[in-house]
Amino acid sequence: MVSLTPEMMELIRSTRYFPLATASADGDPNVVPVGSVFLIDPETIWIGNQFMDATIKNLKENPRASVYVWTQGVKGCLKIKADVTVMEEGEDYEKMREMVSAKRADLKCRSLLVLKITGVFECTSGKDAGKKLL
Numbered sequence: 196m197v198s199l200t201p202e203m204m205e206l207i208r209s210t211r212y213f214p215l216a217t218a219s220a221d222g223d224p225n226v227v228p229v230g231s232v233f234l235i236d237p238e239t240i241w242i243g244n245q246f247m248d249a250t251i252k253n254l255k256e257n258p259r260a261s262v263y264v265w266t267q268g269v270k271g272c273l274k275i276k277a278d279v280t281v282m283e284e285g286e287d288y289e290k291m292r293e294m295v296s297a298k299r300a301d302l303k304c305r306s307l308l309v310l311k312i313t314g315v316f317e318c319t320s321g322k323d324a325g326k327k328l329l
């Protein structure tokens with residue numbers, strides 16, 4: 196696991212929507228927008244599954260994902276890779292259900308995606324584009 200820097204954490208906290216990419220076991224790619232995203236600690240991101248279908252199927256057979264982080268007005272762009280656990284019950288899932296409905300009362304969280312960050316890469320264009328940062 197790797198630990199995000201304070202600047203990386205600030206960029207994530209300032210970002211509203213994220214593209215979440217997964218792949219099936221045989222490599223069929225899938226990318227979806229997600230907004231129920233919570234930075235839990237420097238190594239962990241939680242994402243709420245309310246509507247995902249292909250993403251969950253992919254994660255069950257290939258439990259890895261990539262997210263990129265960019266938002267207008269904040270310096271930096273990162274690509275994050277993570278190992279993912281899908282939780283449909285338990286204390287953390289119950290906590291996430293509350294966090295999602297506190298954000299939007301009409302949303303029902305069906306499962307919690309726990310992302311443990313395994314790598315962070317530079318996404319900004321320029322000489323360091325693609326460089327592994329962590």
Ligand SMILES: Cc1cc2nc3c(=O)[nH]c(=O)nc-3n(C[C@H](O)[C@H](O)[C@H](O)COP(=O)(O)O)c2cc1C
Binds near residue numbers: 245250
């Ligand atoms: C801006 C935006 C944010 C979204 N955020 C989430 C989210 O946090 N969780 C979720 O389950 N679906 C979210 N959705 C819906 C999914 O991205 C969408 O239903 C997607 O098609 C899931 O598809 P899948 O079957 O490919 O996994 C969001 C959609 C939009 C447009």
